[in-house]
Amino acid sequence: MAHQMAAEPVLSVRDISKTFTLHLQGAQVMPVLHRLSFDVPRGSCVVLGGESGAGKSTVMKMVYGSYGTDSGKILLSHADGVLDLAAAQPRQVLAARRGTMGYVSQFLRAVPRVPALEVVAEPLRERGVSASQAQQQAVDMLARLSIPQRLWSLPPATFSGGEQQRVNIARGFIAPYPLLLLDEPTASLDARNREVVIELMRERLAQGVGMLAIFHDAQVRHAVADAVVDVQAAASVAAGSVSA
Ligand SMILES: Nc1ncnc2c1ncn2[C@@H]1O[C@H](COP(=O)(O)OP(=O)(O)OP(=O)(O)O)[C@@H](O)[C@H]1O
Numbered sequence: 001m002a003h004q005m006a007a008e009p010v011l012s013v014r015d016i017s018k019t020f021t022l023h024l025q026g027a028q029v030m031p032v033l034h035r036l037s038f039d040v041p042r043g044s045c046v047v048l049g050g051e052s053g054a055g056k057s058t059v060m061k062m063v064y065g066s067y068g069t070d071s072g073k074i075l076l077s078h079a080d081g082v083l084d085l086a087a088a089q090p091r092q093v094l095a096a097r098r099g100t101m102g103y104v105s106q107f108l109r110a111v112p113r114v115p116a117l118e119v120v121a122e123p124l125r126e127r128g129v130s131a132s133q134a135q136q137q138a139v140d141m142l143a144r145l146s147i148p149q150r151l152w153s154l155p156p157a158t159f160s161g162g163e164q165q166r167v168n169i170a171r172g173f174i175a176p177y178p179l180l181l182l183d184e185p186t187a188s189l190d191a192r193n194r195e196v197v198i199e200l201m202r203e204r205l206a207q208g209v210g211m212l213a214i215f216h217d218a219q220v221r222h223a224v225a226d227a228v229v230d231v232q233a234a235a236s237v238a239a240g241s242v243s244a
């Protein structure tokens with residue numbers, strides 16, 4: 001063959017659909033997505049677009065395995081193979097989270113009494129990195145994101161919104177995950193920290209990391225997005241299928 005086959009995307013989403021059943025409302029069904037498909041190639045940033053309520057975070061939670069998928073496939077390149085997250089067992093989802101996909105949610109889910117330094121170092125420790133090396137990298141990351149040193153040994157529960165978000169970003173970016181899921185990572189950051197995060201994203205993209213992201217900030221989107229997926233369209237078809 002004259003050409004090598006193009007590298008497989010790190011994530012390939014095929015025809016996923018999702019309907020919520022509202023048990024508190026007499027099991028009323030609410031279709032949110034109808035047959036959405038997209039790929040996340042290595043080294044590129046794919047942005048989920050659409051209005052508020054379109055289903056962007058829902059797509060992200062389906063990929064991370066927090067929400068189930070009604071139909072379709074979510075194919076993740078993982079451990080020298082391909083794992084369909086839509087059909088995976090919980091332990092396979094956990095293994096994929098540990099080894100292959102990182103997630104920066106909009107809000108940090110702070111565990112009480114765990115110091116910021118440990119919150120950030122934990123993903124490395126889970127991957128078998130030594131305590132001292134994980135700690136050193138966590139220090140570098142916290143410093144880069146301008147978290148004052150006096151906060152490193154404190155639990156992030158009482159940190160400001162922007163400080164918590166930066167701890168969250170430090171935790172999400174510390175391990176070399178091949179896929180990063182980013183749900184509005186810069187929403188409560190000032191301009192200077194936003195630049196730091198853009199720089200971090202560009203570094204990872206250059207290393208071949210694939211990203212699936214939601215950015216309301218047009219400037220951030222402009223700086224890193226390679227493609228936009230229209231979640232709105234899949235949502236409209238889903239909504240239409242109710243009234244039909
Ligand atoms: N666990 C759930 N149970 C029931 N409905 C849900 C659930 N999660 C999300 N939804 C509904 O699905 C729709 C899509 O929500 P989602 O959070 O994915 O939107 P979004 O595109 O991320 O919006 P935003 O830009 O405001 O964050 C909304 O109508 C929401 O109410």
Ligand SMILES: [Mg+2]
Pocket residue numbers: 056057058
């Ligand atoms: Mg959302």
